[in-house]
Amino acid sequence: MNKLFIFFLPVLLLAEFWNFPHQIQLKKDQTANFDVYYNGEVYPFKFRWTLYINDILTVLYRYDNFPRQITLYKDPPLNTFKVPVAKIKQIYPYFYIEFKDFNGKIATFDIYLKNGGGVKVDFKGKK
Template structure:
């Protein structure tokens, strides 16, 4: 039994480590109320703007707004809840229909009137280039 566990445990750990990080990049974002984060998404010969902000934090829920590719959405994100993140498909042109590149925006914390997020980029075929744009004051 002990030999079985010595063999099985490393296999399980190696298997879980290989599937644990499918994301190409992880970005940490901290935003104050109504402060926008703009990211230029480039692929093939196209450029699209992803704009994200939050407007209200009440009852442990964060009201977020984002726009990407002529699509505007409002979501409620909660800490330590199944509605803690949202997924934004970046490329929807028929290529990789079952496995398209996407952002996963995860609400991590709310401290000192600032919301903290992690933005994960899932892009296994390395099609997407990102450029973080500075906000004009």
């Protein structure tokens, strides 16, 4: 028993904990809106997908008033990306977004917030 504990102790010490697990299902050009709160300010995060062809999904997102585009595949690790949330030293919080599935007209994503100390996220809904 003690050998098993000693074996898994480094794994437990180096484990990363995830906050804000949220699953979203979006139709084409349907926007998911989040508000990110830190340092007394509100930063909107908008997320949508626009094209799925040849098993490649094109995602558009806007954070901190800067638009970005990324392509995702169904195969790991090409199905995930990170969005830095706040510029807080020593914590470096970010969204971890994972493309899970596509079934005809609806894409499914899992969104996590890593190292969310001092950061609050509010899901405003889909438009």
